[in-house]
Amino acid sequence: MTADRYRSVFAPGLFKGRTVVVTGGGSGIGRCTAHELAALGAHVVLVGRNAAKLEAVAGEIAHDGGAASFHICDIRQEVAVQSMVQAIVAARGRIDGLVNNAGGQYITPLEKISAKGWDAVVATNLTGGFLVAKECYLQSMQAHGGAIVNIVADIWGSMPGMGHSGAARAGMVSFTETAAMEWARSGVRVNAVAPGYIASSGMDHYPPEAGPxxxxxxxxxxxxRFGTEAETSAGIVFLLSPAAAFISGTVMRIDGARPQVRMGWGQVSAPVEAQSRDAVKPFNGFHRYQTPKVFQS
Structure with missing residues (x-):
């Protein structure tokens, strides 16, 4: 740890009195974002399938002086999502923000993806996000307004080796744009964040042979370099904040210009001395960040 509190660039108390739901909040980018929102005064509701992880993150937030609760839910199941959102609204009164972060995929070429594998990835990365967003809208945001941030991925140029995830994430971008249009009448903003190569715990879910x-x-x-969880969280928090009041239906890329890489350019990555300059050096505001095992010597 580098400090005993989250070092956010945003104003203290920015989300005081607000309730924000973070799916996939038990690890990685979701965990980091939950910590930053809680440090800024939000009551964070963690959602996921692993009770131990959710309880651990809620405990971390409480230890740091923030407020969090959690709900165990398989976001792929419509009835379960309806019940989960209903319980949150009953406990908190309303939902002000949603971070649709839960997702997952595995590396495999298209010709080796079974129908079951395809459906599982699409259900997690597209259908689940749709269900959670729809219920948050119907049960709270339609009446009170709110902000939604859907987490997608670097799909520009598509995702060879993970075509199921690429298709699902592209679908979520389209959903984001459609929801931004349809739900604007209720005072709801819907945006997306597309992380590039982020050094988060998600990288440890790939097989050991993918390490190199x-x-x-x-x-x-x-x-x-790789991006940090805190750099991704900062983008999410901005889009949830009042400063983004006129931003809806867009995708914020957090990727170090990775999609712009073209063959024949020569050296792509910036040299070490350039990486240390103030405008681009890493921001590591998350005091509880843990280096992924794949990067540990």
């Missing part, structure tokens, strides 16, 4: 490839990916990023 994962460690070398930074060389393909013009910024010359």
């Amino acid at each position: 490839m994962l460690r070398e990916m930074a060389e393909t990023v013009p910024a010359g």
Whole structure:
């Protein structure tokens, strides 16, 4: 740990009195975002399938002086999502923000993806996000307004090796744009954040043989490095904040210009001395950040 509190760039108390739901809040980007929102005064509701992880993060937030609760839910199940949102509204009165972060995929070429595998990834990364957003809208935001941020991925150029995830994430971008249009009449904003190569615990879910490839990916990023969880969280928090009141239906890329890489350019990644300059050096505001095992020596 570098400090005993989250070091956010946003004003203290920014989300005081607000309730924000974070799916997939038990690890990685979701955990980091939950910590930042709680440090800024929000009551964070963690949602996921692993009770132990959710309880641990809620305990961390409470230890740091924040407020959090959690609900165990399989977001792929419509009835379960309806009940989960109903319980949150009953306990908190309303839902002011939603971070649709839960997701997952595995590396495999298209021809080896079974129908079951395809359906599982699409259900998690697209259908589940739709169900949670719809219920938050119907049960709270339609009457009170709110802000939704859907977490997608670097799909520009698509996702060879993870075509099921690429298709689902592209679908979520379209859903984001449609919801932003249809729900604007209720005072609801809907945006997306597309993380690029972020050094989060999600990288440890890939098989050990993927380790060398994962460690070398930074060389393909013009910024010359991996992004941090805190840099991703900052984008999410901004889009949830009042400063983004006129931003809806858009995707914020957090990727160090990775999709702009083209063959024939020569050296892609910035040299070490450039990476240390103030405008681009890493921001690590999350005091409880844990380096993914794949990057540990």
